[in-house]
Amino acid sequence: VKLMESGGGSVRAGGSLKLACEGFGSTVIRKCMAWVRQAPGSEREAVAVLDGDGSINYADSVKGRFTASKDTTKNTLSLQMDALKPEVSAMYYCAGDRWGCTLINGRPSLVHLDYSYWGQGTQVTVSS
Numbered sequence: 001v002k003l004m005e006s007g008g009g010s011v012r013a014g015g016s017l018k019l020a021c022e023g024f025g026s027t028v029i030r031k032c033m034a035w036v037r038q039a040p041g042s043e044r045e046a047v048a049v050l051d052g053d054g055s056i057n058y059a060d061s062v063k064g065r066f067t068a069s070k071d072t073t074k075n076t077l078s079l080q081m082d083a084l085k086p087e088v089s090a091m092y093y094c095a096g097d098r099w100g101c102t103l104i105n106g107r108p109s110l111v112h113l114d115y116s117y118w119g120q121g122t123q124v125t126v127s128s
Helices: none
Strands: 002-006 009-012 017-024 033-038 045-050 056-058 066-071 076-081 090-096 122-127
Touching: 002 090, 017 033, 017 090, 017 122, 033 066, 033 076, 045 066, 045 076, 056 066, 076 090
Parallel strands: 009 122
Antiparallel strands: 002 017, 017 076, 033 045, 033 090, 045 056, 066 076, 090 122
């Protein structure tokens, strides 16, 4: 299984970017998928987790500005990022598993990051 991200880049604050992740070798996109970011000196954090049943959980810091979706027919995952702020600058990873997401209070967990599959990451840089 291979995950490949694209769409990162450098933008000014207030701008938008759309990240994409394509899955190769498996229908992993149909199961638990996540967008995870890591800034220098910081731990990895999930910004959006998408379960196989269509449920999505967002980190509070991105709610209302980030929109995640998956297209199982194309085996792709996307992350639309709007109203970008410098503090979201990080390497963004697509990650996934062969089964459904771990749930906390009935919602896909944002704290479980032990995914089996990871992409190589795409850099997002937002300047002020």
